[in-house]
Amino acid sequence: MFFCPLFTPTLFRVNPPITYIRFLHAIPSALNIDIYLNDRLMASNLSFKKFTEYSPIAPGYYTLKIFVSGKTSNPIIDTSFFATPNNIFTAAAAGNLNNIHLKLIEDIPMTIVPGTTMIRFIHLSPDTPTVNVALTSREGIIFNNVSFGEVTNYQQVSPGHYGIQITAAHSGSVILIVPSTPFGPNKFYSIYAVGLSAGNPPLQVLLPLDGNSYLKV
Structure with a gap:
């Protein structure tokens, strides 16, 4: 041999x-x-x-x-x-x-604490100023001073129903309020701001489930 x-x-x-x-x-x-x-x-x-x-x-x-x-x-x-x-x-x-x-x-592959939810904000509205983003059933702002093109880090929250409030960072004026929306456990979400705050199509948010929730790489 x-x-x-x-x-x-x-x-x-x-x-x-x-x-x-x-x-x-x-x-x-x-x-x-x-x-x-x-x-x-x-x-x-x-x-x-x-x-x-x-x-x-x-x-x-x-x-x-x-x-x-x-x-x-x-x-x-x-x-x-x-x-x-x-x-x-x-x-x-x-x-x-x-x-x-x-x-x-x-869509950053990362571990998640079991039973929690990860949320981030992505600013893709070209005429919307720098904004703050709050979840309306939580106290305080969760994302600060996010400008067009910026992607925040994920923040850990408890699963549940949250409204979303987007305000102008410099003035505090409300730009958009999104009604209560479910966010499930053990999942990653991105809040995409798209459209125009002073035109059509109007400013709105997209809430897709990110691939790191279910894809394995």
Whole structure:
């Protein structure tokens, strides 16, 4: 029998690294869009406020092009990014019609204290000033001085029903109140502010369940 001292047989299979990505149309007043990743169609006719499902992709560099739906020339976004391994992302088309850009948001894989809920705030309303965000059944502000494009850290709260109040950080004036909404245990949520505070479509929030609630990387 031949024996090679430099060869060690694999005793278990190592799963290849994987990354998950979903897409969000957060450009107020923009038409529906088509999204291409490395020239592969990932989303067709995506309308404002809509998310795609998460898709698994291999880690690495990607080119991303976004077109008005049905077009394949003159992309409104033409950029590239690196998808790190074992991670989860939301790629948001954001900004206003004069300054459209890609906002890559990490849905941070992390442990959660059993029986608790994790919430963060993402400011994607281009005409809304810096804001404070409070949960109306809790005392005090939970997120302070969040400007357009910023993503807060997650905050731990008890599961339950919470209203959301968004106020201007400089004046304290109320910009938006969202009625009581359920937040379940052992889950991660992002509160996305989208739309316009002084125009149409009006300012509103999106409350998707983040992928780190149920995806394993």
